[in-house]
Amino acid sequence: xxxxxxxxxxxxxxxxxxxxxxxxxxxxxxxxxxxxxxxxxxxxxxxxxxxxxxxxxxxxxxxxxxxxxxxxxxxxxxxxxxxxxxxxxxxxxxxxxxxxxxxxxxxxxxxxxxxxxxxxxxxxxxxxxxxxxxxxxxxxxxxxxxxxxxxxxxxxxxxxxxxxxxxxxxxxxxxxxxxxxxxxxxxxxxxxxxxxxxxxxxxxxxxxxxxxxxxxxxxxxxxxxxxxxxxxxxxxxxxxxxxxxxxxxxxxxxxxxxxxxxxxxxxxxxxxxxxxxxxxxxxxxxxxxxxxxxxxxxxxxxxxxxxxxxxxxxxxxxxxxxxxxxxxxxxxxxxxxxxxxxxxxxxxxxxxxxxxxxxxxxxxxxxxxxxxxxxxxxxxxxxxxxxxxxxxxxxxxxxxxxxxxxxxxxxxxxxxxxxxxxxxxxxxxxxxxxxxxxxxxxxxxxxxxxxxxxxxxxxxxxxxxxxxxxxxxxxxxxxxxxxxxxxxxxxxxxxxxxxxxxxxxxxxxxxxxxxxxxxxxxxxxxxxxxxxxxxxxxxxxxxxxxxxxxxxxxxxxxxxxxxxxxxxxxxxxxxxxxxxxx
Amino acid sequence: xxxxxxxxxxxxxxxxxxxxxxxxxxxxxxxxxxxxxxxxxxxxxxxxxxxxxxxxxxxxxxxxxxxxxxxxxxxxxxxxxxxxxxxxxxxxxxxxxxxxxxxxxxxxxxxxxxxxxxxxxxxxxxxxxxxxxxxxxxxxxxxxxxxxxxxxxxxxxxxxxxxxxxxxxxxxxxxxxxxxxxxxxxxxxxxxxxxxxxxxxxxxxxxxxxxxxxxxxxxxxxxxxxxxxxxxxxxxxxxxxxxxxxxxxxxxxxxxxxxxxxxxxxxxxxxxxx
Numbered sequence: 001x002x003x004x005x006x007x008x009x010x011x012x013x014x015x016x017x018x019x020x021x022x023x024x025x026x027x028x029x030x031x032x033x034x035x036x037x038x039x040x041x042x043x044x045x046x047x048x049x050x051x052x053x054x055x056x057x058x059x060x061x062x063x064x065x066x067x068x069x070x071x072x073x074x075x076x077x078x079x080x081x082x083x084x085x086x087x088x089x090x091x092x093x094x095x096x097x098x099x100x101x102x103x104x105x106x107x108x109x110x111x112x113x114x115x116x117x118x119x120x121x122x123x124x125x126x127x128x129x130x131x132x133x134x135x136x137x138x139x140x141x142x143x144x145x146x147x148x149x150x151x152x153x154x155x156x157x158x159x160x161x162x163x164x165x166x167x168x169x170x171x172x173x174x175x176x177x178x179x180x181x182x183x184x185x186x187x188x189x190x191x192x193x194x195x196x197x198x199x200x201x202x203x204x205x206x207x208x209x210x211x212x213x214x215x216x217x218x219x220x221x222x223x224x225x226x227x228x229x230x231x232x233x234x235x236x237x238x239x240x241x242x243x244x245x246x247x248x249x250x251x252x253x254x255x256x257x258x259x260x261x262x263x264x265x266x267x268x269x270x271x272x273x274x275x276x277x278x279x280x281x282x283x284x285x286x287x288x289x290x291x292x293x294x295x296x297x298x299x300x301x302x303x304x305x306x307x308x309x310x311x312x313x314x315x316x317x318x319x320x321x322x323x324x325x326x327x328x329x330x331x332x333x334x335x336x337x338x339x340x341x342x343x344x345x346x347x348x349x350x351x352x353x354x355x356x357x358x359x360x361x362x363x364x365x366x367x368x369x370x371x372x373x374x375x376x377x378x379x380x381x382x383x384x385x386x387x388x389x390x391x392x393x394x395x396x397x398x399x400x401x402x403x404x405x406x407x408x409x410x411x412x413x414x415x416x417x418x419x420x421x422x423x424x425x426x427x428x429x430x431x432x433x434x435x436x437x438x439x440x441x442x443x444x445x446x447x448x449x450x451x452x453x454x455x456x457x458x459x460x461x462x463x464x465x466x467x468x469x470x471x472x473x474x475x476x477x478x479x480x481x482x483x484x485x486x487x488x489x490x491x492x493x494x495x496x497x498x499x500x501x502x503x504x505x506x507x508x509x510x511x512x513x514x515x516x517x518x519x520x521x522x523x524x525x526x527x528x529x530x531x532x533x534x535x536x537x538x539x540x541x542x543x544x545x546x547x548x549x550x551x552x553x554x555x556x557x558x559x560x561x562x563x564x565x566x567x568x569x570x571x572x573x574x575x576x577x578x579x580x581x582x
Numbered sequence: 583x584x585x586x587x588x589x590x591x592x593x594x595x596x597x598x599x600x601x602x603x604x605x606x607x608x609x610x611x612x613x614x615x616x617x618x619x620x621x622x623x624x625x626x627x628x629x630x631x632x633x634x635x636x637x638x639x640x641x642x643x644x645x646x647x648x649x650x651x652x653x654x655x656x657x658x659x660x661x662x663x664x665x666x667x668x669x670x671x672x673x674x675x676x677x678x679x680x681x682x683x684x685x686x687x688x689x690x691x692x693x694x695x696x697x698x699x700x701x702x703x704x705x706x707x708x709x710x711x712x713x714x715x716x717x718x719x720x721x722x723x724x725x726x727x728x729x730x731x732x733x734x735x736x737x738x739x740x741x742x743x744x745x746x747x748x749x750x751x752x753x754x755x756x757x758x759x760x761x762x763x764x765x766x767x768x769x770x771x772x773x774x775x776x777x778x779x780x781x782x783x784x785x786x787x788x789x790x791x792x793x794x795x796x797x798x799x800x801x802x803x804x805x806x807x808x809x810x811x812x813x814x815x816x817x818x819x820x821x822x823x824x825x826x827x828x829x830x831x832x833x834x835x836x837x838x839x840x841x842x843x844x845x846x847x848x849x850x851x852x853x854x855x856x
């Protein structure tokens with residue numbers, strides 16, 4: 001592959017944007033190299049283009065990213081220019097150039113421009129790598145097939161597939177791969193799972209139909225189905241998960257960019273308890289709507305959440321409760337403050353929260369205060385951010401002796417119709433330096449202050465002490481004010497792009513102080529993770545190591561673990577975090 | 583005893599004399615073998631002698647298979663430029679442009695003429711002079727540094743999601759270098775065109791444009807250079823508005839998902855009026 005590029009110091013330029021093209025390929029043996037986006041086929045190759053042109057030959061090679069293909073050996077071209085035999089033909093789809101080696105009385109070199117097979121340009125020089133095959137000596141195919149439908153720069157739909165899952169061949173009737181640039185086709189609407197084997201059964205330039213074989217600690221093994229739609233400005237993903245369990249989530253995640261200034265995102269969830277499509281024993285729904293309006297030098301954002309716990313009525317065990325929240329936020333752009341190195345941003349918001357009935361936790365209304373139960377709470381907020389990015393000091397002429405100072409201050413006050421307001425402020429300071437090409441480090445200090453202030457009364461004074469009579473600054477001491485401080489030292493070592501390591505040491509000093517094991521362990525989510533810790537705040541000390549190394553040309557492994565210095569029962573973080581990245 | 587300079591001259595003469603009589607040969611990868619010609623992936627076709635010997639390149643014994651596309655081969659020519667021996671190999675052999683003395687053996691019906699499309703011209707890869715520097719596929723050290731919004735939680739991890747990874751929101755992990763910046767360095771071949779966005783690990787925490795809307799993926803074209811530095815600024819995250827953390831989609835409470843909403847444990851002191 002690299003060799004093929006090396007021998008092409010200059011490539012032809014696109015004169016026109018290629019129309020949407022579909023290439024239909026059949027062969028005795030087709031292989032797909034997912035990590036390199038290569039399709040290689042051998043034996044009775046037959047290619048049919050969307051303009052009706054057909055080409056047969058012995059070997060086929062296509063680089064999906066470069067959007068060009070090659071057919072070689074005993075080539076027969078059937079086109080608007082007639083029937084011709086040749087040794088090889090290469091189609092550079094982006095550039096609308098077809099390079100052909102016909103074998104008539106003698107071999108020759110013909111170029112067709114813009115799909116015009118009737119006017120070959122004979123003898124014209126061709127790009128150096130026109131007929132090169134990629135080097136596959138160290139490559140392993142991810143699937144093999146008998147046919148492939150290739151949407152140029154977009155997708156491939158394979159037929160009669162054998163997929164290799166952990167090197168085990170798995171026969172599938174079809175498999176779909178998307179490699180285009182439309183990110184909206186990657187949207188999903190499924191919740192997390194411990195294991196997800198996805199079969200993209202079919203799809204096109206705008207759709208994907210996928211079946212998921214999943215496993216999680218709550219549901220065990222089950223199937224889910226997901227359907228994706230995406231256009232130039234809109235998308236929708238609908239799913240049912242788990243499809244083979246009594247309790248089913250029917251999800252829809254959708255978005256639409258309406259013009260250049262308005263955007264709508266919707267997440268809709270419908271829960272049913274039913275066997276397959278049988279009678280529903282319970283049903284509930286949840287709606288999340290996010291509307292964004294761009295304004296000159298600012299923007300507005302409206303967020304609506306609404307939940308219906310009982311859509312069945314009598315007979316359902318669920319209480320017919322339907323809380324709703326509506327929030328509207330406004331934010332300015334980041335503005336430089338005169339000609340100083342400082343930037344500012346202002347934001348504001350108003351909110352409406354309503355809940356009349358007994359909720360899931362058997363609590364009526366939103367808040368009881370002064371003997372009155374508030375079923376509706378209004379709020380509004382005003383906040384600002386000031387920050388200083390990358391202020392240099394030290395020896396600015398030497399990149400290894402230059403220090404960078406970054407500072408941010410964000411503050412906000414939020415007022416409620418329950419007579420109180422909350423203040424929050426976050427300050428971040430850091431100094432960093434690149435010590436050498438390999439090593440950089442930073443020190444940072446972060447303070448977050450939160451205060452909850454009632455106009456009349458509020459939190460009662462409390463001076464808790466522990467069994468020894470010493471002050472106890474745990475969560476029982478919380479009386480509306482909290483301060484969380486974190487000092488961080490981070491060191492990055494980057495020997496080369498294929499191996500990096502980092503060490504981060506944190507010192508947390510919080511009020512209320514974190515007390516280990518103060519609460520019983522909470523329930524877990526469906527992938528077995530605790531919903532929250534059994535303490536508030538952060539352990540006083542932690543150190544995190546992270547090593548990232550390249551295992552394969554297209555695979556890096558990232559291993560991370562944290563040590564908590566014997567905070568309660570916590571020594572090491574529960575598990576290694578291992579991620580495979582690119 | 584023969585003096586050392588004389589020995590060297592004799593050795594050189596011997597090599598030259600042997601080379602004069604040595605048959606001309608090339609190595610490459612086969613494109614086609616048909617109609618009395620063998621074609622290499624350079625696109626060049628050479629006439630094949632009716633009595634051509636098809637051998638295994640390793641054993642020099644008659645090959646057990648016919649010449650076919652993708653197989654590497656060593657072609658040996660006679661003085662008239664006809665291929666008289668073809669040694670086949672499944673192990674890669676050097677694939678190089680044809681030397682001038684072999685190029686003359688290539689059979690082509692039309693007179694070759696230059697292709698104006700292959701002449702360098704100004705493009706996206708143009709150097710400051712305006713001259714196209716082209717792309718050679720050389721490995722370029724690309725360093726990407728991003729400034730994140732001040733509202734970014736300090737414990738956040740930043741990732742790059744790309745079209746090359748199927749828009750996996752955790753495709754490329756970045757390293758924090760200070761309170762506002764993250765960085766990553768990668769080897770990327772020149773000619774690579776990468777569409778990418780920044781995330782905090784999920785599609786719900788993807789970056790937004792300065793006006794709060796979804797932004798089009800960023801575009802990186804890697805041109806021929808030793809080092810490429812990219813500096814980006816993320817203005818907002820999808821789960822934030824200004825400095826405010828937005829409510830996020832939850833899931834319904836069910837027997838399978840008993841406590842979906844973030845909630846504090848019981849026992850927290852509650853305020854009361856005095």
